[in-house]
Amino acid sequence: MSPPRLIATDLDGTLVHSDGSITPRTQAALLAAEAAGVEVVFVTGRPLRWAKDVFDHVGGHGHAIVSNGALIWDVATSSPYLVRAFESAIAVEVADRIRDAVPGTHYAVETLDGIALETGFLERYPVPEGSLRGSFEEIAGRPVLKILARHEELDPQSFWDAALAVAADLAEITWSSATTLLEISAHQVTKASTLAVFAAERGIGPDEVVAFGDMPNDLPMLEWAGTSYAMANAHPSVRAIATHVAGTNDDDGVAEVIEQLLDS
Incomplete structure (x- = not known):
């Protein structure tokens, strides 16, 4: 070759x-x-x-x-x-759909300025001091590169399957972590x-x-x-x-x- x-x-x-x-x-x-x-x-x-x-x-x-x-x-x-990046309204719709389907889902988002987290999102690694915390609408106020969805009870495959079932038409949903953490990008x-x-x-x-x-x-x-x-x-x-x-x-x-x- x-x-x-x-x-x-x-x-x-x-x-x-x-x-x-x-x-x-x-x-x-x-x-x-x-x-x-x-x-x-x-x-x-x-x-x-x-x-x-x-x-x-x-x-x-x-x-x-x-x-x-x-x-x-x-x-x-x-x-x-x-x-x-996501369109803001689409990011909110994706988050709402998945949380409605899988209660107990919590989110963080990655932006060009860094990470922002919902208050219920339990991070596994230290986050930069001063990182924004709030509701999803608040943390998604800047262009969102990637949504992180965490669940503390489901296994990764089950969470992935459930998320795909309700939001695959709006976003790309995948995972790469050993924990139950989905990585969600804009459609295509x-x-x-x-x-x-x-x-x-x-x-x-x-x-x-x-x-x-x-x-x-x-x-x-x-x-x-x-x-x-x-x-x-x-x-x-x-x-x-x-x-x-x-x-x-x-x-x-x-x-x-x-x-x-x-x-x-």
Whole structure:
């Protein structure tokens, strides 16, 4: 297989080790790909505030697709390249529908300014001091990149199924967490659709893209890319649709594949 023109890789559970690190081997593989003229794009569910931690590894000129496709960030200029946010009224309608169907649902939202949370949303990680808390209408007063829906009693699959049943016509609903946390984007905004826009602007087709992922939020991207790798640690649904399986994230599976692609 000849080297692709673009490598698109998820972060957590894919490129990043379980301890949150990116190893020297992986860093070297990414740099070698860029030196060979291959564009490397991080495509992650992470919000901008978390994704920034690893931007150095796409190079100072690179781009990152964050919040499951709701934002392309220009790393070089530290500014938005493309924003695909919810319309405010649609965000409220989606939240209302899911909460009506699944009482006990609580929300947070990611915006360009950071996270905002309903008072009942129980976060698992520290949030920035001064983050807005209030009703959904209050926290969704700024353009919403991603809605986070949490339930403390259901399992992820049951919550996902229930949400899809009532709101799939208005939004893209997926998940990538070990906890019951849904990630909801505007209709037709996925990792795949945003990556397709980015690639098309550069004259790159799906058959020239290699993509890596591990969780259900990666499914559209892996189905779109001409060559796709599920990590060995991936969710069963991801392994079922990928064209190949890479080693685990903790075994530098992405780096191993990139090394092979560049040597072929």
